[in-house]
Amino acid sequence: MENVEQVEQVEEVEEVSKTFTEEEVQKLIQAESDKRVNQALEKKQADWKKQYETNLEEEKRKAAMSEEDKWKDELKKQMDSFNAEKEEFKKVQLKALTLENLAKEALPATIANFVIGSDEEATLANIASLKEAWTDALQKEVNERLKGNTPRTSSKGIAGQSDITKEDFKKMGYKERIKLQESNPELFSLLSK
Numbered sequence: 681m682e683n684v685e686q687v688e689q690v691e692e693v694e695e696v697s698k699t700f701t702e703e704e705v706q707k708l709i710q711a712e713s714d715k716r717v718n719q720a721l722e723k724k725q726a727d728w729k730k731q732y733e734t735n736l737e738e739e740k741r742k743a744a745m746s747e748e749d750k751w752k753d754e755l756k757k758q759m760d761s762f763n764a765e766k767e768e769f770k771k772v773q774l775k776a777l778t779l780e781n782l783a784k785e786a787l788p789a790t791i792a793n794f795v796i797g798s799d800e801e802a803t804l805a806n807i808a809s810l811k812e813a814w815t816d817a818l819q820k821e822v823n824e825r826l827k828g829n830t831p832r833t834s835s836k837g838i839a840g841q842s843d844i845t846k847e848d849f850k851k852m853g854y855k856e857r858i859k860l861q862e863s864n865p866e867l868f869s870l871l872s873k
Contacts, residue, residue: 785811
């Protein structure tokens with residue numbers, strides 16, 4: 681039983697470590713390329729067929745219409761196209777207005793898409809509320825950073841400058857004393873007397 685498993689494992693290893701000639705690799709690449717090209721062609725053909733059927737239905741519908749109905753249909757299409765272009769133009773204008781107002785308020789232009797509203801009033805209200813929230817958060821952070829840590833004072837140190845006492849100074853090694861002299865020369869001179 682174990683021999684059969686070992687033989688299967690050896691066969692699997694041999695299959696995995698199979699090497700290909702350049703010709704075999706080229707054939708595999710060509711086969712994969714052909715498969716992808718065929719998939720793309722099939723998809724494109726389906727799209728063309730769908731478009732053809734849509735156009736055919738439209739032509740049949742137009743053929744059944746009177747001249748007046750054709751004219752009304754064409755007018756409706758033009759109005760729809762005009763309205764779509766008008767909406768796109770409004771969006772562009774609103775974006776320009778938003779960027780201008782963000783610059784006036786000293787806010788980054790990268791947030792423009794987040795504050796654009798349905799119209800000018802809504803956009804300006806969004807910018808105002810964002811500016812207020814931005815300012816509040818910024819002020820809070822500034823106050824937090826300014827608060828910081830207050831310096832410690834020592835009751836046992838010399839002149840309230842440090843926690844180092846004369847006894848601590850006497851116990852210090854040469855390197856520690858040099859370090860103290862470089863960092864706080866006044867304290868060093870007071871302690872070394």
